[in-house]
Amino acid sequence: xxxxxxxxxxxxxxxxxxxxxxxxxxxxxxxxxxxxxxxxxxxxxxxxxxxxxxxxxxxxxxxxxxxxxxxxxxxxxxxxxxxxxxxxxxxxxxxxxxxxxxxxxxxxxxxxxxxxxxxxxxxxxxxxxxxxxxxxxxxxxxxxxxxxxxxxxxxxxxxxxxxxxxxxxxxxxxxxxxxxxxxxxxxxxxxxxxxxxxxxxxxxxxxxxxxxxxxxxxxxxxxxxxxxxxxxxxxxxxxxxxxxxxxxxxxxxxxxxxxxxxxxxxxxxxxxxxxxxxxxxxxxxxxxxxxxxxxxxxxxxxxxxxxxxxxxxxxxxxxxxxxxxxxxxxxxxxxxxxxxxxxxxxxxxxxxxxxxxxxxxxxxxxxxxxxxxxxxxxxxxxxxxxxxxxxxxxxxxxxxxxxxxxxxxxxxxxxxxxxxxxxxxxxxxxxxxxxxxxxxxxxxxxxxxxxxxxxxxxxxxxxxxxxxxxxxxxx
Amino acid sequence: xxxxxxxxxxxxxxxxxxxxxxxxxxxxxxxxxxxxxxxxxxxxxxxxxxxxxxxxxxxxxxxxxxxxxxxxxxxxxxxxxxxxxxxxxxxxxxxxxxx
Numbered sequence: 001x002x003x004x005x006x007x008x009x010x011x012x013x014x015x016x017x018x019x020x021x022x023x024x025x026x027x028x029x030x031x032x033x034x035x036x037x038x039x040x041x042x043x044x045x046x047x048x049x050x051x052x053x054x055x056x057x058x059x060x061x062x063x064x065x066x067x068x069x070x071x072x073x074x075x076x077x078x079x080x081x082x083x084x085x086x087x088x089x090x091x092x093x094x095x096x097x098x099x100x101x102x103x104x105x106x107x108x109x110x111x112x113x114x115x116x117x118x119x120x121x122x123x124x125x126x127x128x129x130x131x132x133x134x135x136x137x138x139x140x141x142x143x144x145x146x147x148x149x150x151x152x153x154x155x156x157x158x159x160x161x162x163x164x165x166x167x168x169x170x171x172x173x174x175x176x177x178x179x180x181x182x183x184x185x186x187x188x189x190x191x192x193x194x195x196x197x198x199x200x201x202x203x204x205x206x207x208x209x210x211x212x213x214x215x216x217x218x219x220x221x222x223x224x225x226x227x228x229x230x231x232x233x234x235x236x237x238x239x240x241x242x243x244x245x246x247x248x249x250x251x252x253x254x255x256x257x258x259x260x261x262x263x264x265x266x267x268x269x270x271x272x273x274x275x276x277x278x279x280x281x282x283x284x285x286x287x288x289x290x291x292x293x294x295x296x297x298x299x300x301x302x303x304x305x306x307x308x309x310x311x312x313x314x315x316x317x318x319x320x321x322x323x324x325x326x327x328x329x330x331x332x333x334x335x336x337x338x339x340x341x342x343x344x345x346x347x348x349x350x351x352x353x354x355x356x357x358x359x360x361x362x363x364x365x366x367x368x369x370x371x372x373x374x375x376x377x378x379x380x381x382x383x384x385x386x387x388x389x390x391x392x393x394x395x396x397x398x399x400x401x402x403x404x405x406x407x408x409x410x411x412x413x414x415x416x417x418x419x420x421x422x423x424x425x426x427x428x429x430x431x432x433x434x435x436x437x438x439x440x441x442x443x444x445x446x447x448x449x450x451x452x453x454x455x456x457x458x459x460x461x462x463x464x465x466x467x468x469x470x471x472x473x474x475x
Numbered sequence: 476x477x478x479x480x481x482x483x484x485x486x487x488x489x490x491x492x493x494x495x496x497x498x499x500x501x502x503x504x505x506x507x508x509x510x511x512x513x514x515x516x517x518x519x520x521x522x523x524x525x526x527x528x529x530x531x532x533x534x535x536x537x538x539x540x541x542x543x544x545x546x547x548x549x550x551x552x553x554x555x556x557x558x559x560x561x562x563x564x565x566x567x568x569x570x571x572x573x574x
């Protein structure tokens with residue numbers, strides 16, 4: 001039996017029945033990582049993983065001996081995006097400026113997973129500082145798509161998604177600012193979930209754009225997604241934006257459900273094959289009893305421009321802390337200003353510099369009204385679009401990306417072209433909404449295409465209940 | 476196209492050292508992206524006044540600020556933070572002169 005094909009639930013059953021141990025499971029994943037040429041991991045923590053697995057096995061044995069159950073995630077090996085802090089391990093964000101940074105504490109999500117007895121296989125590759133859409137800007141080199149090694153896995157959670165798709169982790173954590181969990185999940189054919197803003201603590205996540213960043217699960221199926229989401233969500237006093245929120249199972253089904261299909265997400269720019277796959281998926285939901293309602297989100301066309309003003313503005317403020325003084329790369333200079341200039345100049349990659357420049361420009365005197373203020377107003381329009389939509393429908397179904405995985409190098413030199421890869425994943429983030437990507441089918445070339453399900457604030461349970469039913473219809 | 480001087484001015488505001496090639500590429504990239512942003516000019520005004528637009532992402536109760544107080548951390552944690560300083564004297568961060 002290949003242990004690395006098992007879902008979390010199946011692995012849990014195996015551990016419970018004594019078919020294998022967490023050490024067996026961990027070794028099987030480590031074996032795949034060692035054989036792999038995909039570059040999904042920056043750091044492989046073999047020793048730590050095996051030690052955690054041994055502890056988990058003891059914990060499981062103890063619970064079973066006294067006739068007790070144990071947590072679903074106990075002894076399950078996972079990958080963590082390398083912008084989430086695990087105490088004592090390097091946390092690089094795939095950037096030169098944090099290349100040698102050692103995390104001084106655990107992120108809240110890591111603390112929660114540790115309490116569950118999860119095994120950490122290593123830190124997964126990502127675009128430099130979680131900025132990009134292809135996984136190619138990492139200083140540790142690009143990750144390759146397991147379905148076609150000449151193509152990108154998507155980004156920025158490139159390594160996390162690839163690890164799950166290629167049997168190099170049972171599940172992974174990623175982070176999503178404009179589409180960084182969902183878009184690569186679509187490109188690699190796994191489940192990726194960006195929860196409601198505030199559902200999961202970001203304490204210990206290296207900040208990108210704070211009004212947008214969320215941590216979320218990347219898994220093999222919907223059931224696993226729910227298990228991981230439940231484990232990491234909830235109020236944390238270390239993140240003021242996190243909310244007191246308990247996930248509750250919801251007994252709803254497609255029958256009678258109102259599904260909105262935003263017409264703007266099928267307009268010019270979408271590839272025919274992607275459109276066909278998503279339309280036929282929506283038809284399956286309709287055949288199962290859902291009511292399909294075409295809706296309009298008229299501000300969609302402004303969302304990308306809005307995002308690339310708000311995101312970079314927040315980036316230019318957030319990344320100011322990486323100045324060569326408190327931690328990270330520090331270059332020698334003749335005075336303080338010189339230290340700043342050189343540390344940032346040498347430490348930040350091209351895309352980071354581009355966004356810091358864009359953000360500084362948008363916030364600078366004389367341009368603030370035309371750019372930052374205007375973008376905040378447009379953000380409100382985007383929110384109102386969704387508000388209106390959810391007054392009429394339960395969920396939205398649409399594509400995740402207008403195209404499947406593209407070739408390595410294809411868009412790397414054209415920032416605007418790269419930005420367009422996130423055109424369907426960005427709008428809901430501006431409104432703080434949850435969105436899921438799940439495999440819907442494959443193109444003739446065998447490239448996965450994801451269906452995106454968008455819900456109203458804190459309606460993760462509705463999304464997951466319907467996604468689970470869709471999963472059955474699609475397999 | 477955005478001028479070389481303007482790129483240099485913004486870079487200085489951002490405390491970012493750029494090479495000549497980087498400045499040139501930045502001129503081209505920023506111009507292209509800023510042109511794209513012009514799209515926003517035709518967006519309608521939202522009904523609510525700018526100053527009333529919620530900054531909490533439209534979700535209630537996200538702005539609970541905590542008290543401004545010193546929290547005790549265990550010494551091991553403190554030592555880890557200090558170990559990350561690029562330059563230090565005793566337990567203090569050492570920096571270059573400002574002028």
